[in-house]
Amino acid sequence: MLYIECPWCGFRDDEEFHYGGEAHIQRPTDPNELNDEEFSEYLYLKSNPKGVILERWLHSRGCRRWFNVLRNTVTNEITEIYPIDTLPNSKEGTEYYGQNWRRKSSVEKTIKPREYK
Amino acid sequence: MAREQHLLPSIARKSPLDKVIVSGVYGNSDEGANIFIKENHPTSIVQIEIKSETTDVFLEKIKTSLGIEMSFETNRSAFFNKTRIIWTGPNKWIITEPESRNLKSFLHSELKEIDIALIDLSHGRSSIGISGLMTRDLLSKGAAIDWHPNIFVVNHSVQTTLFNLPVLICCEENNNFNIFVARGFAHNLWRWIGEAAEEFGYEVR
Numbered sequence: 001m002l003y004i005e006c007p008w009c010g011f012r013d014d015e016e017f018h019y020g021g022e023a024h025i026q027r028p029t030d031p032n033e034l035n036d037e038e039f040s041e042y043l044y045l046k047s048n049p050k051g052v053i054l055e056r057w058l059h060s061r062g063c064r065r066w067f068n069v070l071r072n073t074v075t076n077e078i079t080e081i082y083p084i085d086t087l088p089n090s091k092e093g094t095e096y097y098g099q100n101w102r103r104k105s106s107v108e109k110t111i112k113p114r115e116y117k
Numbered sequence: 118m119a120r121e122q123h124l125l126p127s128i129a130r131k132s133p134l135d136k137v138i139v140s141g142v143y144g145n146s147d148e149g150a151n152i153f154i155k156e157n158h159p160t161s162i163v164q165i166e167i168k169s170e171t172t173d174v175f176l177e178k179i180k181t182s183l184g185i186e187m188s189f190e191t192n193r194s195a196f197f198n199k200t201r202i203i204w205t206g207p208n209k210w211i212i213t214e215p216e217s218r219n220l221k222s223f224l225h226s227e228l229k230e231i232d233i234a235l236i237d238l239s240h241g242r243s244s245i246g247i248s249g250l251m252t253r254d255l256l257s258k259g260a261a262i263d264w265h266p267n268i269f270v271v272n273h274s275v276q277t278t279l280f281n282l283p284v285l286i287c288c289e290e291n292n293n294f295n296i297f298v299a300r301g302f303a304h305n306l307w308r309w310i311g312e313a314a315e316e317f318g319y320e321v322r
Contacts, residue, residue: 009275012277
């Protein structure tokens with residue numbers, strides 16, 4: 001059982017939330033530019049690390065807002081919670097974001113990097 | 118305007134708990150009831166959503182039109198007379214009062230200068246009031262929320278699940294809670310509350 005701190009509502013049971021999958025996946029601006037292999041990489045390949053991961057959560061039974069979470073998949077420890085349109089601030093989060101294979105993927109190479117606030 | 122008039126009328130609105138509520142004392146009530154349950158019907162419920170740029174004007178307008186001095190604090194409610202405004206999300210509130218006028222039209226005319234979204238939910242939500250000594254014990258059986266009087270203080274509000282039903286709960290006075298639930302779930306929630314309250318002894322008003 002996870003105990004997640006919603007940025008607006010405070011600590012709540014995980015049954016009030018919905019999991020939104022991996023965070024910071026950018027949609028290709030022009031899918032026609034990609035070949036099938038590159039597009040399937042964007043669409044189907046998800047990170048499944050043993051350790052920290054950046055993921056999205058929705059407080060569906062509360063304020064109904066999305067936010068990002070930095071969670072350790074081994075210990076289930078949540079070390080950072082940050083707004084949906086921003087990048088992580090913590091050292092762990094910044095490192096994970098920078099080193100993620102997706103930063104070097106063909107999808108992200110072809111598109112303009114998203115401007116986070 | 119014609120459309121507004123068509124939507125009016127609501128005093129004759131039928132409660133989803135119409136045939137369900139039977140007044141009386143139930144459960145373990147040899148020493149008197151420790152919980153009192155009632156349906157607040159009819160209740161006007163209007164959802165209001167604003168843009169973050171207009172927050173200051175909105176605060177001022179709520180003060181002048183409804184007399185409520187509210188803040189932008191999360192999970193809080195504020196009231197004046199019988200009208201109450203409850204936080205339900207960033208820049209989103211529910212305004213509620215016992216039905217006596219068309220609340221949506223009133224707010225629409227009072228707040229027309231601000232860019233807002235008003236939705237009348239009076240037909241779609243039910244309001245159930247629970248009070249009495251054991252209220253917090255009863256609610257703690259249904260939701261994983263800290264119900265301690267120092268945490269869940271008067272005017273605190275939460276959106277959560279109570280007996281697995283999505284609800285908005287507002288503490289109006291100490292041990293006096295108002296629960297808003299979707300109309301279709303009202304019967305289910307009423308039965309759940311009744312069953313959970315049996316061990317304390319409860320009175321339906």
